[in-house]
Amino acid sequence: MDEKELITQSQEGDLQAFNQLVLTYQSTLYNVAYRILGDGDAAADATQNAFLSAYRAIGRFRGGSFKAWLLRIVTNACYDQLRVKQRRPTDSLDDMAVEPEYDANLADDAESPEAYVLRQELGAVIQQGLGVLPSDQKVILILSDIEGMSYQEIAHVVGISLGTVKSRLSRARAKMRDYLVQNGELLPALYRLHDGGG
Amino acid sequence: MGFRSKKGIHTTVRENLSAYVDREADAEAVALIESHLAACDACAWEEKTLEQTRRLMGQAPRVAVPRSFVLRRADVEAVSKAGHSLARRTLYLRGVTALVGVLLFAVVAGDVWLKPATVASPAPEPPLMLLGAPQGTESLAEGTAPSRLAVEATPPPAEVAPLSAAEPAPAETPTDIEADALEWGKTTALGGGYQGAVPEPGEVRAHWWESANLWRAVEGVLGLLFVVLLAVIIGGARRVRRGA
Numbered sequence: 291m292d293e294k295e296l297i298t299q300s301q302e303g304d305l306q307a308f309n310q311l312v313l314t315y316q317s318t319l320y321n322v323a324y325r326i327l328g329d330g331d332a333a334a335d336a337t338q339n340a341f342l343s344a345y346r347a348i349g350r351f352r353g354g355s356f357k358a359w360l361l362r363i364v365t366n367a368c369y370d371q372l373r374v375k376q377r378r379p380t381d382s383l384d385d386m387a388v389e390p391e392y393d394a395n396l397a398d399d400a401e402s403p404e405a406y407v408l409r410q411e412l413g414a415v416i417q418q419g420l421g422v423l424p425s426d427q428k429v430i431l432i433l434s435d436i437e438g439m440s441y442q443e444i445a446h447v448v449g450i451s452l453g454t455v456k457s458r459l460s461r462a463r464a465k466m467r468d469y470l471v472q473n474g475e476l477l478p479a480l481y482r483l484h485d486g487g488g
Numbered sequence: 489m490g491f492r493s494k495k496g497i498h499t500t501v502r503e504n505l506s507a508y509v510d511r512e513a514d515a516e517a518v519a520l521i522e523s524h525l526a527a528c529d530a531c532a533w534e535e536k537t538l539e540q541t542r543r544l545m546g547q548a549p550r551v552a553v554p555r556s557f558v559l560r561r562a563d564v565e566a567v568s569k570a571g572h573s574l575a576r577r578t579l580y581l582r583g584v585t586a587l588v589g590v591l592l593f594a595v596v597a598g599d600v601w602l603k604p605a606t607v608a609s610p611a612p613e614p615p616l617m618l619l620g621a622p623q624g625t626e627s628l629a630e631g632t633a634p635s636r637l638a639v640e641a642t643p644p645p646a647e648v649a650p651l652s653a654a655e656p657a658p659a660e661t662p663t664d665i666e667a668d669a670l671e672w673g674k675t676t677a678l679g680g681g682y683q684g685a686v687p688e689p690g691e692v693r694a695h696w697w698e699s700a701n702l703w704r705a706v707e708g709v710l711g712l713l714f715v716v717l718l719a720v721i722i723g724g725a726r727r728v729r730r731g732a
Contacts (some may be wrong), residue, residue: 309558316557317550334554341557342567348721406549413548434510435545441512460506467541481547483540 291357300348308348312341315357318437320365325432326368328421336371340364354446361437361447365429372425408478415476419469427462434459497524501531509539578724585717592710599703 291310299307319340322388323333338362401409420428432445433439441455448455467483474482501524507513508521525532 305559305561305564312558313556317553320553320557321551325548330551330554333551334557334657337557341559342563345559345564346567409547409549412544413551416545416548429543435542436548438546439509441507455502456507456512459510460503463506463538464502466545467537470541470544471537481544483537483544 297348297351297356300345301351303434305345308345311356316341319360322361322418322432322437323364323368323415325420325436326365326425326429328417330369332375333368336364336367339370340367343367355443356382358439358443361433362448362449365447368429369425396444408480411476411478412481415473416466418468418473418476422469423462423465427458427465430455430458431462431466435463498528498531501525501528502534505531505535505538509535509542564692579719581717581721581724585714585721588710588714588717592707592714595706595710600709 292305293311293314294430296310300311316337320333323336323340324330324338327333327336341358342409344360344363347363420432423431429448430444433444434441439447441452441459444459445452445455450458471483502519504513504517505622513521521535525535539619
């Protein structure tokens, strides 16, 4: 069954059909939420809330990119989580960053176990670098460089103009570059920024 | 792109480098950036490191989903119930807001209609003098409208003998409030404290609804309540829109 048909059935209240869409997009939504929030539990909550909101609102979905529509909902759910976190900052042991479990299935088949471990180290440093960015820049950098979305798609997801996407992404990427240069020793040698290439 | 702007060429190029490495810069920008990069090592380094950053970000491993996010019927029904409850609360809130709006309108209309009688006097005068003089005499503050009380407490002009500076004010049957004021004068003269309500200097009150302060206070409270309720409704609607 194709996506359009699943959406139509979901709009008629078919939960099974909607769950097919959940299975298709849950990894994308969870990864975006994880990169924005930097916390597995908070990301899981945001993802679950996003799917519940999407199910309730699917009757109002008027076509276009379903993925972009879902990403818009999950980024809003993440902003809500960040607001709650800002209002109630806690330092309990539960809130300490825990190393995430990376998706071994998506690793390149040609990738050696050593290279896979190095890539996980890269992932941890990138997550730390994202942590220093303001939320609005972080979201755009994640959608562009991790999810590989075009400027037009990002503008649609975030609800801002193309020009704003350009300027925010420019600032965000420059800040991330500065972070990676300053913390080069945290990166495996393979990934350090230098004149000769990355 | 505005390359002829007052910004330096380096700033202009660097602002567009990110779009350039994403192949999202327009043709004019691409031409300018490429000619500049050939001649400027600092901007070339910027371009190279931004490109490397973009590539590194793309190599970040994906995080495994900790559990399935498939929705269960019970979750959906719970959210649906919560949604109905929210809708009911929103409906009540709108009803209360409408009621407060109507009340506010009624109070403002009442305020305008009843015109609260407050006679401002620059200097405090004994109430007796103020109340005892007929309407139109100089004992009332100039330029102020006579209060409803003053009109009620004063005999009709036709029955009042012309008043001159040499003649004393004609004897009149004192009204309740005049008697009140007389009593105040007596007790004050005798050194005893007046036990009843003493009007503020310059203010003549006949009925509670003629107190301007009371009207202002009620209008203020209702207005504030109305604004707060509106803000809550608008905020709630925005949250619902963003959540979906």
